[in-house]
Amino acid sequence: MFFPKADKPRYPNNPLAPLTTLLTVVLCLYVGRLYYLQVAQYDQFSTLSNDNRLQPSKIPAVRGEIRASDGTLLAGSRDAVALIYKGGPVKQLERIAGLAGLMLPLPAVDPKVGEVVLKRDVPPDRILALEEWLSGQENLELRYRVQRIYPSGLAGNLLGYTESANQADLDGGYDRDDLVPKSGLEAGLEDGLRGRPGERLQEMDARGRVVRERVVRPAERGHTVTLTLQPKLQLAAEKAILEAKDDINIRNRRNGIAPVDYARGAIVALNPKTGQILALAVGPKYDPNWFATSPRDPMAAKALLDTKYLPMWNRAVKIFEPGSTFKLVTASALLEAGFGNRTYQCYSSWFWGGRPWRNWNRNRDMGPMDAKGAIANSCNTWYFQSVVAYGPKDFGNLEAKRAAEFGFGQPSGLELIGESGGELIGPKISEEQGRTWNPGSSLNYAIGQEFRATPLQIARMLATIVNDGKRPELTVLGSVDGKPVAPKPMTQLEGRYWAMLKEGMVKTTQVGTAKEVLALKEFPILTGGKTGTAQTAQGVHRDHAWYMGYGPVKDPNLVVVAFFENGVEGSGVALPAVKKVMAAYWNVPLDSKGKWIKPTVSSAPSR
Numbered sequence: 144m145f146f147p148k149a150d151k152p153r154y155p156n157n158p159l160a161p162l163t164t165l166l167t168v169v170l171c172l173y174v175g176r177l178y179y180l181q182v183a184q185y186d187q188f189s190t191l192s193n194d195n196r197l198q199p200s201k202i203p204a205v206r207g208e209i210r211a212s213d214g215t216l217l218a219g220s221r222d223a224v225a226l227i228y229k230g231g232p233v234k235q236l237e238r239i240a241g242l243a244g245l246m247l248p249l250p251a252v253d254p255k256v257g258e259v260v261l262k263r264d265v266p267p268d269r270i271l272a273l274e275e276w277l278s279g280q281e282n283l284e285l286r287y288r289v290q291r292i293y294p295s296g297l298a299g300n301l302l303g304y305t306e307s308a309n310q311a312d313l314d315g316g317y318d319r320d321d322l323v324p325k326s327g328l329e330a331g332l333e334d335g336l337r338g339r340p341g342e343r344l345q346e347m348d349a350r351g352r353v354v355r356e357r358v359v360r361p362a363e364r365g366h367t368v369t370l371t372l373q374p375k376l377q378l379a380a381e382k383a384i385l386e387a388k389d390d391i392n393i394r395n396r397r398n399g400i401a402p403v404d405y406a407r408g409a410i411v412a413l414n415p416k417t418g419q420i421l422a423l424a425v426g427p428k429y430d431p432n433w434f435a436t437s438p439r440d441p442m443a444a445k446a447l448l449d450t451k452y453l454p455m456w457n458r459a460v461k462i463f464e465p466g467s468t469f470k471l472v473t474a475s476a477l478l479e480a481g482f483g484n485r486t487y488q489c490y491s492s493w494f495w496g497g498r499p500w501r502n503w504n505r506n507r508d509m510g511p512m513d514a515k516g517a518i519a520n521s522c523n524t525w526y527f528q529s530v531v532a533y534g535p536k537d538f539g540n541l542e543a544k545r546a547a548e549f550g551f552g553q554p555s556g557l558e559l560i561g562e563s564g565g566e567l568i569g570p571k572i573s574e575e576q577g578r579t580w581n582p583g584s585s586l587n588y589a590i591g592q593e594f595r596a597t598p599l600q601i602a603r604m605l606a607t608i609v610n611d612g613k614r615p616e617l618t619v620l621g622s623v624d625g626k627p628v629a630p631k632p633m634t635q636l637e638g639r640y641w642a643m644l645k646e647g648m649v650k651t652t653q654v655g656t657a658k659e660v661l662a663l664k665e666f667p668i669l670t671g672g673k674t675g676t677a678q679t680a681q682g683v684h685r686d687h688a689w690y691m692g693y694g695p696v697k698d699p700n701l702v703v704v705a706f707f708e709n710g711v712e713g714s715g716v717a718l719p720a721v722k723k724v725m726a727a728y729w730n731v732p733l734d735s736k737g738k739w740i741k742p743t744v745s746s747a748p749s750r
Contacts, residue, residue, distance in 0.1 A: 199343070199345075201318060201320075202358070202360075202361065204338030204340045204365060206338060207368060209329075210367065211373065211377070212371055212374075215297075217370070220290065224267075224286070225265065226284075228260075229284065234280060243261065243265060245261055263290070264290060265285065291431075291435055292432060297377050297378065298424070300425035300428055303328055303329040304329060305323060305325065306434050327457070327559065330561075331558040331559045338365035342358075343357060366623050370619050370620065370621055371421060373422060375727060376421050376728055377421075377422040379422070379728075381426070387707055387716055387717075388404075391406055391709075394711040408688075408710065408720075409424065409706050411598050412701060415610055417630040418603070418631060419618055419630065421701070423459055425457050426458075457559075459598045460561065460562040462566065462596055462597050463595055463706065463708065464591060466675035468674075468689045468691050471605070471644055473542060473589045475608070476538075477514075477541075480533075482529065484513050485532070488511050489509035489512045491504055495586075515650055518651060520655050523590050530585050530586050538589070543567050543571065550603050551567060555603050556631060557599060557619060558618065558619055558620060566594065570585075599617060601706075602691070602704040605704065608641060608644050609693050612637070618630065648671030648672055652669075652670050657692075657718055670694030670696060672691055674689070674718060675688070676712055681709065686712065687706065687708055688711060689704070689705070690718040691704045694725065703725060705720040719737050726739075
């Protein structure tokens with residue numbers, strides 16, 4: 144059979160033809176895409192793949208240690224485990240809270256970081272149990288970290304403390320796991336203590352688990368800093384501040400003032416030959432370990448924020464009226480200006496400018512005195528008469544100049560952040576500041592009123608006199624990584640009357656205002672010093688108490704300054720505290736009342 148020819152080409156009538164065509168097109172697209180990914184974009188995707196598989200991780204640096212002069216560990220670091228909450232439901236919450244010692248309900252998560260620390264230091268004996276209960280829980284995590292510890296309990300206000308980084312710290316260049324110093328030597332020595340973090344690459348599997356890791360750059364531990372602090376002397380100074388509470392309350396009861404719970408003060412002990420700090424105690428003291436704990440004791444938090452006792456204050460670097468301790472600067476200024484060692488009657492009250500200017504002894508005149516006698520007996524009216532004879536305005540400018548030479552108005556050099564430089568006052572300074580200087584202010588200036596300084600500055604002033612005018616820059620650094628730190632250079636002050644100032648201070652302890660405590664019959668080592676009681680704006684019987692002393696007189700190796708805020712009386716509160724510190728340094732035995740335990744003379748053996 145013959146079919147007629149068609150007018151157009153004819154195709155087989157196969158229903159699979161369209162599907163075959165579609166599959167062919169799709170396969171071509173896949174091949175093209177595969178070529179693009181595997182060949183054209185190989186370098187780019189190879190890099191991304193390695194980035195997903197290898198994750199960089201920081202290796203925290205261990206913070207450097209702080210040790211005392213004898214090697215006692217004052218601040219160190221140890222491994223700790225923190226419990227982190229990331230929000231959301233938690234299985235077996237009551238059981239976990241009991242193991243970790245948590246208070247329920249759980250706190251809210253910090254929205255900025257997406258988590259909150261429930262406990263900074265999980266007890267080691269609870270870690271394994273918590274790991275079991277936290278298994279499979281995405282909202283809780285045990286995170287290993289480094290914790291700062293202060294095992295000795297000494298010098299907390301000097302050492303300062305560290306805390307975990309907050310948002311401001313992160314913005315300033317710290318990482319989330321860093322310990323950030325907030326005060327004291329921790330902050331002042333941060334550059335050396337911090338160390339340098341390292342870096343490692345962690346190889347991750349598909350589930351995000353670490354398979355292996357490689358250290359790219361090891362972490363560098365912070366430097367070990369050894370201080371000049373002597374633990375025995377530091378402990379004695381801290382104890383003296385605690386015991387001063389009883390001396391203050393005896394006077395408060397006598398004056399109808401409410402008793403205090405803590406003595407507020409500071410004691411500084413240093414080597415005048417080097418400017419090295421041997422002890423720096425502050426009261427009330429706080430424990431820097433508290434800042435590493437979580438949850439925190441509510442009572443401890445309340446105590447730290449107390450506005451009456453201000454335990455976070457380092458009173459050694461705060462400014463207060465120095466009272467009669469400053470009379471040494473006045474005497475030095477007058478003597479070196481050619482005023483001469485004049486003798487005046489030590490009146491109980493002396494009239495000038497239409498008003499009485501009173502001595503501390505308001506009951507009787509104390510007789511004629513020269514500069515040495517005025518230092519020993521702390522005669523206010525000798526200084527008043529001297530200022531008027533010199534000229535109040537001229538004296539005010541002279542005093543400001545001499546005070547600046549002694550280092551007032553500038554920090555002491557100690558390695559602390561936030562140390563006050565104190566202040567300088569005087570007629571010229573007031574005029575430059577647009578204020579009026581009252582001539583009566585020059586009289587107050589001469590006895591350490593209307594003027595403020597730090598206990599550290601008073602200690603440096605005394606060390607300068609002891610050194611015959613060589614003013615030290617104070618330091619607490621003994622060595623770094625075992626290498627001694629050279630003492631800072633001294634500044635030589637002009638002067639010819641250093642011996643006279645020291646003679647006046649020796650008379651203070653032997654026949655003057657400190658004789659009841661430090662005369663040779665009361666203390667076996669000859670010392671010099673000066674009492675100070677500074678009136679305050681808080682009213683009567685709220686005076687600040689000061690005493691500064693040094694010794695042994697022939698070859699001084701110790702300067703001690705004690706200050707007590709509202710301590711009422713320098714000779715009754717600050718002086719006994721200094722005696723206790725001196726006794727600890729020179730191994731002089733004292734009884735429970737601070738009296739020297741004299742050695743007994745054994746009788747000769749019978750024959």
